[in-house]
Amino acid sequence: MAMVVAPGARASGPPTWQLAVSAMCSDGAVCGGFTTLSSACTFAGATSGSAASCHLLLIGSIGIATESISGTAWDMEPGLLTPVAGANDFFITDGTITYAGPAIVGFIATGGPQAIGCTIVGKTITCAIPVLEAATLYAPDALAPVILGHYASNVCFGTGIVDPSCSFNQQLTLVS
Numbered sequence: 001m002a003m004v005v006a007p008g009a010r011a012s013g014p015p016t017w018q019l020a021v022s023a024m025c026s027d028g029a030v031c032g033g034f035t036t037l038s039s040a041c042t043f044a045g046a047t048s049g050s051a052a053s054c055h056l057l058l059i060g061s062i063g064i065a066t067e068s069i070s071g072t073a074w075d076m077e078p079g080l081l082t083p084v085a086g087a088n089d090f091f092i093t094d095g096t097i098t099y100a101g102p103a104i105v106g107f108i109a110t111g112g113p114q115a116i117g118c119t120i121v122g123k124t125i126t127c128a129i130p131v132l133e134a135a136t137l138y139a140p141d142a143l144a145p146v147i148l149g150h151y152a153s154n155v156c157f158g159t160g161i162v163d164p165s166c167s168f169n170q171q172l173t174l175v176s
Contacts, residue, residue: 014044014045014046014049014176015044015045015046015174015175015176016042016043016044016045016174016175016176017041017042017043017090017146017172017173017174017175018040018041018042018172018173018174018175019039019040019041019042019043019090019142019144019170019171019172019173020039020040020041020170020171021037021038021039021040021041021144021168021169021170022037022038022039022169022170023036023037023038023155023156023166023167023168023169024036024037024166024167025156025163025165025166025167026165026166034058034059034060034061034062034065035059035060035061036057036058036059036060037056037057037058037059038056038057039054039055039056039057040054040055041053041054041055041069041090041142041144042054043071043074043090045074047075047076048073048074048075048076049073049074049075050072050073050074051071051072051074052069052070052071052072052073052074052090052092052095053068053069053070053071054067054068054069054071054092054142055067055068055069056068056069058101058103060103062103063101063102063103064101064102064103065099065100065101065102065103065104066099066100066101066104067097067098067099068097068098068100069092069095069096069097069129070095070096070097070098071092071093071094071095071129072094072095073092073093073094073095074090074091074092074093075090075091075093076088076089076090076091076146077089077091079141079143079145084145084147084151084153087145087146087147088145088146089141089142089143089144089145089146090141090142090144090146091140091141091142092129092140092142093129093140094129094130095128095129096126096127096128096129097126097127097129097132098124098125098126099124099125099126099127100123100124100125101123104123104124104125116131117131118131118132143155144170144172145170146172147170147172148172148173148174149171149172150169150170150171151169151170151171151172152167152168152169152170153167153168154166154167154168155168156168
C-alpha cells in the first residue's frame with residue numbers, strides 16, 4: 001500500500017504572519033488586574049501591511065474582557081517592552097478596537113474614562129486606534145517578538161516585566 005502525503009499549506013498573495021499567544025500570571029503579579037490572556041492575530045505583509053486582525057480574551061480579578069482589533073496599518077519595529085532585547089515586535093498603528101465583556105460593562109457603568117470619539121453601543125466600546133493612542137489608552141506594541149516558531153518566557157503580559165510567577169508562550173508562523 002502506497003503512503004499518500006498531502007502537500008504543505010500555501011497561501012496565495014502576500015506573506016501572512018499567524019500569531020498565537022497564551023499567558024498566565026499568578027494573583028499578585030504585575031499584569032494589570034488580569035491573570036490569563038489568550039489571543040490570535042494575523043498580519044498580512046512581509047514587514048508591514050494594511051491588514052491586521054487580533055482577538056484577545058483577558059480574564060482576571062477585574063472580570064472578563066475581550067478585545068478585537070481590525071488593523072488597517074501595521075509594521076515591525078523595535079519593541080518598547082519586548083521580552084527579547086533588540087527584537088522587533090508587531091505594531092498595529094491604525095484601525096479600530098472593540099472592547100466587550102463583563103469587565104468592560106462594569107467600566108462603562110461606573111463612568112470610567114472614555115476617549116473622545118469612541119462609540120458605546122450596549123455592552124461594547126469601539127474606538128479608532130489613533131484616538132486611543134492620543135488618550136494614552138493604547139500602546140500599538142503587540143508585545144510579541146518576531147521570533148518564528150515557539151517562544152516562551154516569564155514576562156508579565158502588558159507590562160514587559162519579568163516575573164517568575166508569569167508564563168508567556170507564543171507560536172509564530174509565516175505563511176507565504
